[in-house]
Amino acid sequence: MREPVIPQLTSDEYLAWERRQHDRFELHHGFIVSFAGGTTNHDLIGFNVRVVLKRAFPSPCRTFGSDLKIQVADSTVYYADAGVDCEPLDGSATVLTTPRIVCEVLSESTRRYDLIEKRQAYRSMPSVEVYLVVHTRSRRVEMDTNVGGMWQISVIDEGSFPLGSTHVTLDQIYDGSSVEAIT
Numbered sequence: 001m002r003e004p005v006i007p008q009l010t011s012d013e014y015l016a017w018e019r020r021q022h023d024r025f026e027l028h029h030g031f032i033v034s035f036a037g038g039t040t041n042h043d044l045i046g047f048n049v050r051v052v053l054k055r056a057f058p059s060p061c062r063t064f065g066s067d068l069k070i071q072v073a074d075s076t077v078y079y080a081d082a083g084v085d086c087e088p089l090d091g092s093a094t095v096l097t098t099p100r101i102v103c104e105v106l107s108e109s110t111r112r113y114d115l116i117e118k119r120q121a122y123r124s125m126p127s128v129e130v131y132l133v134v135h136t137r138s139r140r141v142e143m144d145t146n147v148g149g150m151w152q153i154s155v156i157d158e159g160s161f162p163l164g165s166t167h168v169t170l171d172q173i174y175d176g177s178s179v180e181a182i183t
Helices: 011-018 042-057 111-125 169-175
Strands: 025-028 031-034 062-065 069-073 075-078 082-085 099-105 132-134 141-145 149-156 159-161 166-169
Touching: 011 025, 011 031, 011 075, 031 082, 042 062, 042 082, 042 099, 042 132, 042 141, 042 159, 042 166, 069 111, 075 111, 099 111, 111 132, 111 141, 111 149, 149 159, 166 169
Parallel strands: 099 132
Antiparallel strands: 025 031, 025 075, 062 082, 069 075, 082 099, 132 141, 141 149, 159 166
8 A cells, every 4th residue: 555755854955945935834853844823922922031031141142032943953943932042143044053041932732842842852952051931821931940961940930030140020021911820
């Protein structure tokens, strides 16, 4: 019996193909997957996170948003909602390979994927020191921190938390959004 064959792509093949597309896609273990859009809360929280990251990691570090891709492996390229890279970058680059901080703002369509697969993938990158997961159902941030090769997870649902050169409050992250505190 004949089975359809779905080709797996390398990151270079994917990047060449994706440059010609009108929509955005990610590369998951060699397979192309459509990139979901977001809500007003998602976009606003993502913007707030980028502002906070810019303050917490000043120059020479640079804050990036969801327009840049992160190459996790040869067969895996993701878009993150926000992050920080402190290595010298080519201004025309569209792909980062050495992010220091990576943040995903959860959406209903990607929630499980961000919490499980992306978390594991980003934590496998030697350059990543912090993986932030920002919830949109309630005011809650999960912060995975690499401490001497061991990952520690902190859950913040009130107050503030240390990040880079500052302390970040949940009010800063959720400013202007309709996401309410856990009661």
